[in-house]
Every structure is written in C-alpha cells, then in structure tokens.
Amino acid sequence: MDFRQLTYFLAIVDHGGFNRAAAALYVSQPSLSQAIQALERDVDGRLFHRIGRRVVLTEAGTALVPRAREALHALELARASVGSVRELRGGRLEIAAMASPTIEPLSTMVRRFTERHPAVSLSLRVALTREDVVEMVRTGGCELGLLTTSSPLPSGDVVPHHVGDDRLVLVTPVDGPFPAGQAVQREHLEGHRLIVGQRGTGIRAYVDDLKAQGIDVRIAVETEHRMAFLPLVLGGVGLAVVTASWADLSERAGALVLDLEPASLQHTILVSRKARLTPAARAFLDIAVPPAHRSSL
Template sequence: MDFRQLTYFLAIVDHGGFNRAAAALYVSQPSLSQAIQSLERDLGCGLFHRIGRRVVLTEAGTALVPRARDTLHALELARAGVGAVRELRAGRLEIAAMASPTVEPLSTMVRRFTERHPGVSLSLRVALTREDVVEMVRTGGCELGLLTTSSPLPSRDVVAHHVGEDRLVLVTPMDGPFPPGQPVQREQLAGHRLIVGQRGTGIRAYVDDLKAQGIDVRIAVETEHRMAFLPLVLGGVGLAVVTESWADLSERAGALVLELEPVSVQHNILVSRKAQLTPAADAFLEIAVPPTHRSSL
C-alpha cells in the first residue's frame, strides 16, 4: 500500500467512478485500474463492486475511506512542514461551502487569501446543506467549510467560528406585488408563490416556519441551484427569500430587493477540523478569523 494507491482510491470515491477519477488525476484509466487491483491484492479483498460502468464501495472499501483520508492528511502535514508548502509558495486548500455565503463573505476571504498567498490554489466544493459542510470537514474531504445557520450546529466534531451574519430579504420582479422601499411583513407573503431551496438550508427553514405559523405561502419551485433563483424571479415564476449578500447582484440584474419584518438573521460559520491543519488552511483561517477573535461555538 502506498501514497499513490490511496490517492487513486479516494479519487474514485470522490469523483464517483474510474473514468472521472482518471480524468481528474490526469492518468490513464488502465493505470488507475492496475493501481487499485494492486491495492486490493495487498489488502486481500475487493474495494469496489463493478456494476457495469458504475462502482459501489464494498464493506471493506467503506472501512478504508476514513483511514485513507487520515493517512493522506498525515502525509500532507509532513510534506507541508518543509519547503515551499511550509512557506505557502505552493500547495492546495479545499473548502466546502453552501451557496449563500459564496457571494459573501467567502469571496472576500478568497480575495484576501490569494492576494497574500498567490502560489496556493483553492478548490471550492459545493455543499447543499450545513450538515453536508460539517460532514465534509469532519471526514477530511475538506479542511475548511463555510455554512449559514439560524440554529446551533448539529456536530461537535468540528471547530466553529462566527464570521458574520446576513439578514434575509425578499427578491421580487421590479413590477412585483410590493412597492419599492417599504418592508414586507411576513403575513403579506400569504397567497404568494415562492422559489425555495432544498430542506436543510436556512432559507428553506424560514419558508417552512411561515407555513407552520399558518401563513399560506405556495412553493412554486424547489431547487438545489441557487443561481436559478434570479432568472426564475425575473421570469415571473415566483418570489424568493435570500440572504442579503445576494441583494447587490439581484438589483444589478433588474430585480427589486425588499426588507422583511420581523428581521430574520442567518449566521455565517467557518468550520475546521479539530486535527492539526495544514499551513494553507491555518493561513486562511487567520485571514478569515483573526486569532484574537477565534472561539469555538
């Protein structure tokens, strides 16, 4: 068992198959298959069930995933302790993020980090819910994660830092049902069609809470694709509740942004692994959350 075999194994897990993993690693598919076959021989058991073009982890493969991540993480820490990576002249950092905070505060964090450490490449991975972010960080898929939440985190297996908050606002067409410049009371949303995200997001929780209070809002579209909200609103499909970080983009696209009352706030939380971080992750955390303001939530 070696570093290359474990890297190939996790690439197949993360990318969902041999062909995609080979493309992501810039290796040939036969070379990838041979490495995995060698690893399976070393371990004395199969790691994947081959079902046509699909692969599914065996029980042994499932057991290997967290151990392989820990092993590669330890090797990365060892490498990061010397040379260019230690000095942040090179390296790579993976960050999981929900859709809402990718506009802000993540874009500002990334800009500041890349200005200071241009040699380090960043990989931003999509996470649909706060639980997805926590799981990707907890299991080592990403070192850092950014999420929004209106309630306490479901896991204590990560370190969490508050990095700001966003109010929820209402986005409507310019000729929508509410006049510009006047806040919209939540009761006024009764009878209107809304575009919402999937369950597990703070925005969806707000809409579900409206319904629980007896406010008759109608769900016109449920989508995992946050960038679809604006075209759908501008197309007259429905209204959307989004975080205030999307206000500027919405207005520039020609939509009307209105305050909601009573005010509802989403908290932006940056989470990291409890294990030792690589220098790149530690540097990003220092930029996003100065040491004097770091506190576990």
C-alpha cells in the same frame, strides 16, 4: 499499500467512477484499475461493486475512505511543514461552502488570501447543506468549510468560528406585488409562490416555518441550484427568500430586494478540523477570522 493507490481510490470515490477519476488524474484507465486491484489485494477485499459503468463502495471501501483521507492529509501536512511553513510557496487548500456565503464573505476571504499567498491553489467545493459542510470537514474531504445556519451546529467533530450574521431578504421582480422601499411582513407572503432551496438550508427552514405558522405560501420550484433563483424570479415564476449577501447581485440583475419583518438572521460560520491544520489552512483561518476576534457557536 501506498499513497498513490490511496489517491486513486479517493479520486474514484470523489468523482463517482473510474472514467472520471482517470480523466481528473490524467492517467489511463488501465493504470487506475491496476492500482485499485493491487490495493484490493493489500486489504484482502473488494472496495467497489462494479455495476456497468457505475461503482458503489463495498462495506470495506466505506471503512477505508476516512482512513485514506487521514493518511493523505498527514502526508500533505508533512510536505507542507518541510518546505512551506512560513512562506507558503505552494500547496493546495480545499474549502467546502454552501451557496449563500460564496458571494460574501467567501469572495472577500479568497481575495485577501490569494493576494497574500498567490502560490497556494484553492479548491472551492460545493456543499448543499450545513450538514454536508460539517461532514466534508469532519471526514477530511476538506480542511475548512463555510456555512450559514440559524441554529447551533449538531456536531462536535469540527471547530466552529463565528464570521458574522446575514439577514434574510425577499427578491421579487421590479413589477412584483410589493412596493419598493417598504419591508414585507411575513404574513403578507400568504398565497404567494416561492422558489426555495432543498431541506437542510436556513432559507428553506424559514419557508417551512412560515407554513408551520399557518401562512399559506406555495412552493413553485424547489432547486439545489442557487444561481437559478434570480432567472426564475425575473422570469415571473415566483419570489425568493435569500440572504442579504445576494442583494447587490440581485439588484444589478434587475430584481427588487426588500427587507422582511420581523428580521430573521443567519449566522455565517467557518468550520475547521479538530486535527492539526496545514499551514495553508491556518493562514486562511487567520485571514478570515483573526485570532483576537474568534468566537464559536
């Protein structure tokens, strides 16, 4: 078993198949298949069920995933520690993020980091829910993760750092049902059609809470694609509840942004692994959440 084989193995897991993994790694599919066959001989077991062009992890493959990530993380840490501890002359940092905080504060964090460490490559990976972010960081898929939540995190396997708070706002067409400049009471959403995200997000939890309180809101569209919210609102499909970080983009696109009453806050949390971080991850954490201001939820 070697690190090349583990890299190939995780690429197949992350990209969902041999063809995509080979393309991402810039290797031929036969070479990739041979490496996996050799790895399977080493572990004395099948790692994938091959179903047509699809692959599904076997029980042995599932067990290998976190161990493979730990091994590659240790190698990356060793490499970084040798040549780039102080200067960060290279390397790669993977960050998982939910949709809402990618506009802010993640954009500002990334800008500051790349200005200070331009040789480090950043990879921003999409996570649909806060649980997805925690899992990607916990299992080593990413070193850091950014999420929004209205309640404490369920897992003790990561270290949370409170970045700030963001209130929820209502986005409507300019000719929508509510006048500009006036806050919308939550009960006034009764009977309106809403565009919502999938369960597991703070925005969806807000809408579900409205229904639990007996406010009859209608779900017009449920989507995992947060960037679809604005076109759908502007197209008259429904209204959307989003975090205030989306307000500027929404207004520039021609939508109306209104406060909601009573105010509802979402906490923005940067999570890191409990294991030792690479120099790039430590540098990003220091920029995003200076040590003197760190707190956790």
